[in-house]
Amino acid sequence: MDARTWSLVFDLLGVFFFAVSGCLLAVQKNFDIVGSLMLGSLTGLGGGVIRDLVLGRFPNSFAEPVYLAPPVLAAAVVYFLMPAVQKARRTLLTFDAAGLALFCITGTVTALSYGVNPVSAALLGTVTAIGGGLMRDTVANVRPGLFDRHDLYAIPAMVGAGAVAALWPLGLYSTAAGVVVAVVVFAFRILALRLRWRVPLAASSRHRSGGEAPARE
Amino acid sequence: MDARTWSLVFDLLGVFFFAVSGCLLAVQKNFDIVGSLMLGSLTGLGGGVIRDLVLGRFPNSFAEPVYLAPPVLAAAVVYFLMPAVQKARRTLLTFDAAGLALFCITGTVTALSYGVNPVSAALLGTVTAIGGGLMRDTVANVRPGLFDRHDLYAIPAMVGAGAVAALWPLGLYSTAAGVVVAVVVFAFRILALRLRWRVPLAASSRHRSGGEAPARE
Amino acid sequence: MDARTWSLVFDLLGVFFFAVSGCLLAVQKNFDIVGSLMLGSLTGLGGGVIRDLVLGRFPNSFAEPVYLAPPVLAAAVVYFLMPAVQKARRTLLTFDAAGLALFCITGTVTALSYGVNPVSAALLGTVTAIGGGLMRDTVANVRPGLFDRHDLYAIPAMVGAGAVAALWPLGLYSTAAGVVVAVVVFAFRILALRLRWRVPLAASSRHRSGGEAPARE
Numbered sequence: 255m256d257a258r259t260w261s262l263v264f265d266l267l268g269v270f271f272f273a274v275s276g277c278l279l280a281v282q283k284n285f286d287i288v289g290s291l292m293l294g295s296l297t298g299l300g301g302g303v304i305r306d307l308v309l310g311r312f313p314n315s316f317a318e319p320v321y322l323a324p325p326v327l328a329a330a331v332v333y334f335l336m337p338a339v340q341k342a343r344r345t346l347l348t349f350d351a352a353g354l355a356l357f358c359i360t361g362t363v364t365a366l367s368y369g370v371n372p373v374s375a376a377l378l379g380t381v382t383a384i385g386g387g388l389m390r391d392t393v394a395n396v397r398p399g400l401f402d403r404h405d406l407y408a409i410p411a412m413v414g415a416g417a418v419a420a421l422w423p424l425g426l427y428s429t430a431a432g433v434v435v436a437v438v439v440f441a442f443r444i445l446a447l448r449l450r451w452r453v454p455l456a457a458s459s460r461h462r463s464g465g466e467a468p469a470r471e
Numbered sequence: 472m473d474a475r476t477w478s479l480v481f482d483l484l485g486v487f488f489f490a491v492s493g494c495l496l497a498v499q500k501n502f503d504i505v506g507s508l509m510l511g512s513l514t515g516l517g518g519g520v521i522r523d524l525v526l527g528r529f530p531n532s533f534a535e536p537v538y539l540a541p542p543v544l545a546a547a548v549v550y551f552l553m554p555a556v557q558k559a560r561r562t563l564l565t566f567d568a569a570g571l572a573l574f575c576i577t578g579t580v581t582a583l584s585y586g587v588n589p590v591s592a593a594l595l596g597t598v599t600a601i602g603g604g605l606m607r608d609t610v611a612n613v614r615p616g617l618f619d620r621h622d623l624y625a626i627p628a629m630v631g632a633g634a635v636a637a638l639w640p641l642g643l644y645s646t647a648a649g650v651v652v653a654v655v656v657f658a659f660r661i662l663a664l665r666l667r668w669r670v671p672l673a674a675s676s677r678h679r680s681g682g683e684a685p686a687r688e
Numbered sequence: 689m690d691a692r693t694w695s696l697v698f699d700l701l702g703v704f705f706f707a708v709s710g711c712l713l714a715v716q717k718n719f720d721i722v723g724s725l726m727l728g729s730l731t732g733l734g735g736g737v738i739r740d741l742v743l744g745r746f747p748n749s750f751a752e753p754v755y756l757a758p759p760v761l762a763a764a765v766v767y768f769l770m771p772a773v774q775k776a777r778r779t780l781l782t783f784d785a786a787g788l789a790l791f792c793i794t795g796t797v798t799a800l801s802y803g804v805n806p807v808s809a810a811l812l813g814t815v816t817a818i819g820g821g822l823m824r825d826t827v828a829n830v831r832p833g834l835f836d837r838h839d840l841y842a843i844p845a846m847v848g849a850g851a852v853a854a855l856w857p858l859g860l861y862s863t864a865a866g867v868v869v870a871v872v873v874f875a876f877r878i879l880a881l882r883l884r885w886r887v888p889l890a891a892s893s894r895h896r897s898g899g900e901a902p903a904r905e
Contacts, residue, residue, distance in 0.1 A: 497890040498889075502835045502889070503888060503890060505840065505841075505843060507890035508842075509842055524741055527744065529742070529743075530742055533742055533804070533808045533812055534808065536807045536808065539811070549890060550891060553890075553891035609826060610826050612831065
């Protein structure tokens, strides 16, 4: 397969992984199968639609009906193969991490192919990667994983998008390089989850001494 | 009136119906009259703006100031004629169903007029129909009707958009056909609400045996 | 500096003020520093991205990397200089008001420069001004300030955008006029907050007599 075909495969895989995460959240929230398909579609296709609107092109998800297959497949897989509900959260986060790893690559590559400068392309790739999950969590009314302090979410996506944007102008980007970056991003994200890597809170803690505790949700 | 004028009338009516649903939710949430106008405008105009951004054209709602009239009228009607609060939910759902029935037609017709293929046009029509209500519920922080399992929401919109997309290439679409499809979609949606038609949950129930009950909101 | 440079300065200042409001909400919600940067970026850049997508141009925030500086600066300022948490809400509202005052000007001017008619330009300027804050509150799962009945939010933005749209076709708009309008909008918004100016509720109260009290959130 040539680079273009591989890129489509990665993109469809990313859509599928994110769609599964949306369908799993639908299970947790007790939605029906249609709500599952809707939330899966929004999660899988949302980031790419934002990317394409910013690039000023007719979104892939609407232009090519093949993009509808992964969400349908995801809703069916979750319906028939859903493991016990107790494990849904961990499974959801794993699929979400896989989608994140692929979309930060394909989003950045798409932007670079459109002649966007590397800094903006990395930014747009990051937005593509985190956009679908942010919409998933917002419409389903749960605290977005992006803001959850028990793990790193945006940083792995930034690293992956930045790596692609750095390799591309040097002529070093290839499908193989993309796979390596995706694996690194996925591993980074999963390790951050398992080992509970953290970054500091939004305000330096010394300012809080004597103040009231910040409100928990 | 010619087909083009009828299409505008249907679109403005759809904006009005959805705007009323937004203003009624504003009443339920105890917003003020400006918040009511804002939520009504978002609900009435949101789906069409997404449709037009995807189609790459300057959104109708911004291009033609006449589109501002229905939300203003809706906020005024709800302010002066609002029935007792107890009945707000049912009234809201009825107006929402009317907006859904009209927008799945006008959204699909607009996309087809732009040369979009029938499958994508039906998809875009469905997004137009469900987008405004999804934004209404998301920003007002209520569980989106789209995900509510006590009724069918997306399916009537898909049926209406699919019918238009099937009739159009055959040259069988007309304003009269659009009215018939809209009435069928509206009746389908209202019957689904009244008779509590349901589809299965997002996960096959046999997987839940022995597991914990899924969390209710 | 010429008018074009001043316009960029106002826009970047508006991004900074809104970004600070996003970072302050991140502190209140106990997000980490990356979540703070993300929420600040969404708040600061979100309104302008919607404006640019409607205008059909590549969004400034992606085209010009300088737009990334204000959110980074805002996250750093909030991290190091954040006052005691008790005062965060008032500080947040003040920065939000400053962003609102600047964006209703720059959003309207941008639309007018693109040849949009004055009514649509004022509408788009208002959307630019209130869009970022609406997204901030929606994704962070708090009741949007836009719908809060203890203060006026959309009206000052409409007044500012309307003033610019009225002055422009008469050839009376200048950078100085923009500063005056921004100061008036800011003062209007702050006075509305301090003096708790209100407009009527979404439904005329006489309809509620005998009905149940509307549900509070």
